[in-house]
Amino acid sequence: MTYLQAQNNAVMDYPRRDASDKLRGRTKYTVDQGGLETLHAVLVRSEVASGKIIQLDAKAALEMPGVRGIATSVDAPGSHGLGIADHPIFADGHVRYHGEPIAAIAAKTRRQALEAAKKVVVKIEASKPNLTMAQSLAKDARLIHPDWEDYEILYDGAARGGNIAWEATVRRGDTQAEFDRDDITVVEGCYRVGRQNHVSFEPRAVIASFEDGRFHVITSTQVPWTVRHVTAKVLEIPESHVRVTVPPVGGGFGLKFDCSLEPYAAILAKKTGQPVSLINSREEEMLTCLCRENAEIRLKSAVTKDGEIVAREGTVLMDAGAYGGEQVFLTTMTAHTLGGNYRLGAAKIASQAVYTNTPPNGAFRACNGVYNTFALERHTDEICKAIGMDPVAFRKLNVVGDGSLGATGQVFEGDVLGPMLDRMDVLISKDSPAEVDTSEYLYGRATTVGTWFIFVGPSAATVNLNADGSATLVTSGVEIGSGTMMQSLPQMVGADLGIHPDNVIVKTADTDASGRDLGVGGGRTTVSIGAASTAACAEVRDKLFEIASELLQTATNKLVLVNGRVEIAGMAGSGMPIQTVIAEAEARNGPIAGSGAFTAPGTPAMPGCAAGHFIDAIDIPVFAVHDCEVAVHKETGKVSVLSYRVVQDVGRAINPRAIRSQVQGGVVQGMGYALSEEITINDKGCIDQDGFETYKIPSVGDVLPIDLDLFEGAPSAGPLGTKGAGEVPILNVGASIACAVANATGKKVNELPLTPPRVLELMSEDSRSLDLEHIQSDWEKNVLG
Amino acid sequence: MAIRLTINGEKQVFHGDPRTSLLEVLRDTFRLTGAKDVCGEGFCGTCNVHINGEALPACLRPIGMLEGAEVTTIEGLSPMGTFNAVQAALEKHDVVQCGMCFPGLVMTMSKFFETNSNPSRAEIKSAMTGNLCRCTGYELIVDALASIAHERGLVQ
Ligand code: FES
Ligand code: FES
Numbered sequence: 001m002t003y004l005q006a007q008n009n010a011v012m013d014y015p016r017r018d019a020s021d022k023l024r025g026r027t028k029y030t031v032d033q034g035g036l037e038t039l040h041a042v043l044v045r046s047e048v049a050s051g052k053i054i055q056l057d058a059k060a061a062l063e064m065p066g067v068r069g070i071a072t073s074v075d076a077p078g079s080h081g082l083g084i085a086d087h088p089i090f091a092d093g094h095v096r097y098h099g100e101p102i103a104a105i106a107a108k109t110r111r112q113a114l115e116a117a118k119k120v121v122v123k124i125e126a127s128k129p130n131l132t133m134a135q136s137l138a139k140d141a142r143l144i145h146p147d148w149e150d151y152e153i154l155y156d157g158a159a160r161g162g163n164i165a166w167e168a169t170v171r172r173g174d175t176q177a178e179f180d181r182d183d184i185t186v187v188e189g190c191y192r193v194g195r196q197n198h199v200s201f202e203p204r205a206v207i208a209s210f211e212d213g214r215f216h217v218i219t220s221t222q223v224p225w226t227v228r229h230v231t232a233k234v235l236e237i238p239e240s241h242v243r244v245t246v247p248p249v250g251g252g253f254g255l256k257f258d259c260s261l262e263p264y265a266a267i268l269a270k271k272t273g274q275p276v277s278l279i280n281s282r283e284e285e286m287l288t289c290l291c292r293e294n295a296e297i298r299l300k301s302a303v304t305k306d307g308e309i310v311a312r313e314g315t316v317l318m319d320a321g322a323y324g325g326e327q328v329f330l331t332t333m334t335a336h337t338l339g340g341n342y343r344l345g346a347a348k349i350a351s352q353a354v355y356t357n358t359p360p361n362g363a364f365r366a367c368n369g370v371y372n373t374f375a376l377e378r379h380t381d382e383i384c385k386a387i388g389m390d391p392v393a394f395r396k397l398n399v400v401g402d403g404s405l406g407a408t409g410q411v412f413e414g415d416v417l418g419p420m421l422d423r424m425d426v427l428i429s430k431d432s433p434a435e436v437d438t439s440e441y442l443y444g445r446a447t448t449v450g451t452w453f454i455f456v457g458p459s460a461a462t463v464n465l466n467a468d469g470s471a472t473l474v475t476s477g478v479e480i481g482s483g484t485m486m487q488s489l490p491q492m493v494g495a496d497l498g499i500h501p502d503n504v505i506v507k508t509a510d511t512d513a514s515g516r517d518l519g520v521g522g523g524r525t526t527v528s529i530g531a532a533s534t535a536a537c538a539e540v541r542d543k544l545f546e547i548a549s550e551l552l553q554t555a556t557n558k559l560v561l562v563n564g565r566v567e568i569a570g571m572a573g574s575g576m577p578i579q580t581v582i583a584e585a586e587a588r589n590g591p592i593a594g595s596g597a598f599t600a601p602g603t604p605a606m607p608g609c610a611a612g613h614f615i616d617a618i619d620i621p622v623f624a625v626h627d628c629e630v631a632v633h634k635e636t637g638k639v640s641v642l643s644y645r646v647v648q649d650v651g652r653a654i655n656p657r658a659i660r661s662q663v664q665g666g667v668v669q670g671m672g673y674a675l676s677e678e679i680t681i682n683d684k685g686c687i688d689q690d691g692f693e694t695y696k697i698p699s700v701g702d703v704l705p706i707d708l709d710l711f712e713g714a715p716s717a718g719p720l721g722t723k724g725a726g727e728v729p730i731l732n733v734g735a736s737i738a739c740a741v742a743n744a745t746g747k748k749v750n751e752l753p754l755t756p757p758r759v760l761e762l763m764s765e766d767s768r769s770l771d772l773e774h775i776q777s778d779w780e781k782n783v784l785g
Numbered sequence: 786m787a788i789r790l791t792i793n794g795e796k797q798v799f800h801g802d803p804r805t806s807l808l809e810v811l812r813d814t815f816r817l818t819g820a821k822d823v824c825g826e827g828f829c830g831t832c833n834v835h836i837n838g839e840a841l842p843a844c845l846r847p848i849g850m851l852e853g854a855e856v857t858t859i860e861g862l863s864p865m866g867t868f869n870a871v872q873a874a875l876e877k878h879d880v881v882q883c884g885m886c887f888p889g890l891v892m893t894m895s896k897f898f899e900t901n902s903n904p905s906r907a908e909i910k911s912a913m914t915g916n917l918c919r920c921t922g923y924e925l926i927v928d929a930l931a932s933i934a935h936e937r938g939l940v941q
Contacts, residue, residue, distance in 0.1 A: 013879070015876075015879040016879055016881060018881070018884065019875070019876050019879065019881040019884075020868075020876060022881050022884030022887050022888075023868070023872045023875055023876055023881065023884075023887055023888075023891055024819070024859060024860070024862075024863075024865075024872070025817075025818070025819020025820070025858070025859030025860055025888040025891075026819070026860070027884055028818065029885070031818075031821075031822070032812075032818035198919075199919050200883070200919060201821065201823045201829075201831060201883065201885035201886055201918075201919055201920075202821075202823075202883070202885050248883075248884070249883065250821075250883045250884065250885035251882075251883040251885060251919055251920060252883075253919075281825070282822075282823065282824055282825050282826075480883065481882035481883030481884065481920050482882065483882070657879055658879075660925070661879070661880065661882065661921060661922075661925055664921065664922035664923075664924055664925055665882065665919075665920045665921045665922040666922070667922060668921075668922035668923065669919070669922075691824060691825075691826055691828070692824040692826065692828035692829055692917070693826065693828060697917060697919060698922075698923075699914055699917055699923075700910050700913045700914055700916075700923040700926075700927065701910060701911075701914050703922055703923050703924060704924070705924040706922070706924070
């Protein structure tokens with residue numbers, strides 16, 4: 001089959017095969033599993049945010065009815081982390097956040113475990129917590145990790161110091177020289193966003209057992225190989241002693257991109273000799289979810305009167321919470337989410353993960369990009385105001401195009417954002433503007449751009465051809481709801497092998513069966529696992545063609561796979577069913593299988609301009625243009641979204657219907673972020689919102705249909721030209737709504753979410769400008785190195 | 786304490802604390818895991834089941850109040866091999882994502898369509914407000930459900 005044929009055959013609105021069971025309540029998520037002998041575990045968590053553990057006594061708890069085992073820090077000596085190993089799974093003598101696990105208890109029933117937990121004696125000498133990044137960065141701030149210099153470094157090259165867990169910087173060109181020019185306007189602004197809880201409907205959950213000297217961990221995760229690695233690291237055992245399998249996952253959005261509960265269950269399983277299940281309650285999920293981090297941002301730009309951005313400086317503080325976690329990695333992304341949208345003369349960008357005595361944060365759909373896009377787009381509109389230029393015209397003039405330099409000096413390929421803005425014009429022109437009653441409402445509209453990227457990195461795939469002509473795909477992919485395992489991968493493999501996707505069996509993730517993989521997230525599954533699968537199919541095809549060319553007396557390059565048959569190209573019916581070739585192959589050499597692998601293609605950056613980055617340049621950028629209209633109620637401050645339009649770069653849409661579904665869902669999650677989902681932390685360091693009553697996610701009454709235009713054809717290293725489509729839809733929702741509200745109210749909108757009280761406050765003040773004093777206007781004063 | 790009730794057409798007896806929620810009883814005692822425990826406080830609708838003919842959250846109902854009740858869960862809604870109109874429309878329109886919210890949503894909307902076979906889009910939305918979903922953004926679900934009336938030739 002030629003490449004083009006495969007491309008065309010892969011494209012279809014192929015329906016999900018898991019829908020039927022999900023609609024019957026038959027799907028067994030991790031929370032639905034566990035046999036009669038399974039014990040139930042709970043965690044004993046700290047109720048103070050910062051302090052020294054002076055007594056920990058679990059003897060009385062161990063004697064409680066039903067209790068089978070208790071674990072504490074002595075059972076898990078290792079620490080883990082990304083970049084630096086700063087995180088023990090149990091508080092190691094110090095507690096650093098409210099909710100930090102101190103002990104884990106397994107009992108016959110959950111109730112018994114909860115009763116026993118009350119009997120664990122924990123005495124903590126509390127100290128005053130640093131609850132904000134400003135507190136952590138103050139000159140006399142208490143160190144949250146006094147021993148930070150002694151931690152094992154897992155990735156070299158970043159500046160660290162005090163309460164700054166990690167710093168990534170970009171220095172390209174001489175920004176100062178540009179700021180000193182007398183023909184430019186300097187625009188400066190500060191922005192702040194809160195945390196967002198993923199609220200995946202299935203909480204984090206695990207069932208672990210210890211079988212034949214190895215651990216078997218059944219878990220609701222996006223990253224089976226990370227779970228294997230971290231569990232082994234904290235238990236200080238070889239990785240191969242841990243097997244991870246993954247049932248269908250009831251929502252992830254990045255929450256399950258980290259190892260969290262698995263090691264506790266594993267330890268208890270070994271101690272008790274029984275399988276142990278550990279499931280977070282909703283309250284635990286709310287209070288200790290690895291939220292999208294709160295962030296504080298200062299941006300400063302030098303712009304000519306013609307609208308050229310000659311210099312930009314940006315400092316982004318990302319609240320890591322008590323441990324570095326994923327923020328260490330995510331510092332990398334600021335370079336690309338702040339520096340990958342607009343052409344910049346010179347750039348200095350710093351991104352710092354800051355320790356605070358708050359629950360650790362993590363990755364969340366379009367991580368890092370969502371708030372940087374908000375800040376950047378608001379800043380862009382402020383620039384347009386300052387130089388008197390139309391915001392859409394300014395964007396058309398400045399967005400990156402073919403040959404543009406990114407912040408780290410990478411060269412972008414293809415004109416994508418510019419044509420996407422044109423396509424948005426067309427989309428907008430199809431409808432007339434929404435009508436609002438101006439006596440009650442203020443009307444605003446905004447168009448924004450956003451850049452994110454596909455995580456690539458290692459993936460592996462094996463394709464086994466079955467005697468009946470079907471194929472089994474073995475990978476570490478996980479179905480978290482987005483449909484990649486149910487739709488795009490079977491579509492691609494089916495197209496490659498000339499069989500219907502129904503005849504592609506997709507094996508669920510099992511680290512004992514499949515090759516190593518970075519995990520499901522960052523829009524990477526279709527791209528990375530897809531590419532590995534395509535490579536595996538190529539090997540299968542070669543093996544089939546070798547036999548078929550003999551049977552059909554035709555050169556291999558004349559053969560194609562189509563409709564379950566090997567055919568001579570252009571001559572339907574000339575060949576034979578694939579089963580016949582498989583049977584012959586099995587008789588001669590044994591069963592046919594192919595394997596394939598993929599990793600980051602590796603796009604060059606400019607040498608020496610980026611420090612502390614895990615990724616200096618992005619292999620597969622993804623672009624989005626959003627437009628919305630809003631009405632702001634003058635009396636209540638309530639923001640209603642009147643229309644919402646998206647032009648999204650998808651590379652190539654192999655399942656347009658599935659993409660539409662991702663975009664609708666992603667935009668609605670973004671509306672929650674922009675308008676209602678607010679987390680506050682009280683003076684004890686505890687998150688106030690402990691359930692659905694206090695943390696408001698959008699309901700059906702809050703949303704509207706999204707008008708979508710899929711932009712295809714942008715360059716992509718993904719198989720068939722694909723890019724992941726599930727991650728990006730949330731990227732510029734906060735930005736678009738904020739810019740539209742700013743246009744409606746005529747006020748500076750520097751903070752999200754735009755809850756009615758915040759909007760009212762905004763409207764009631766003459767001029768409101770956020771000044772984050774702990775981030776200096778002089779960029780060099782903010783950075784460590 | 787023994788509480789007798791009918792679950793999916795079968796007579797059952799629960800022995801235990803009458804304060805235990807119906808959801809816990811269904812999931813832990815009878816291993817009917819179709820109804821999901823997502824919020825545990827009556828806000829999300831994912832645990833909705835039919836209790837004496839009404840779609841209600843099982844997480845808020847102590848089992849002690851359900852002596853003699855008729856309970857239908859998602860497992861008992863339509864026999865294997867068949868789908869009711871709501872399930873059929875949701876499958877046909879391919880709107881399921883992670884799926885956690887769907888058992889509760891199917892229970893709510895199945896009951897709703899029993900009482901209103903020709904709803905408007907607004908009525909569908911209003912019937913759905915108690916069922917939260919984190920994945921789909923709702924609108925495609927509403928489209929799917931609106932098609933039921935369409936396909937019955939009952940378009941408003
Ligand atoms: S779990 Fe019962 S309503 Fe949410
Ligand atoms: S499909 Fe995931 S919560 Fe609705």
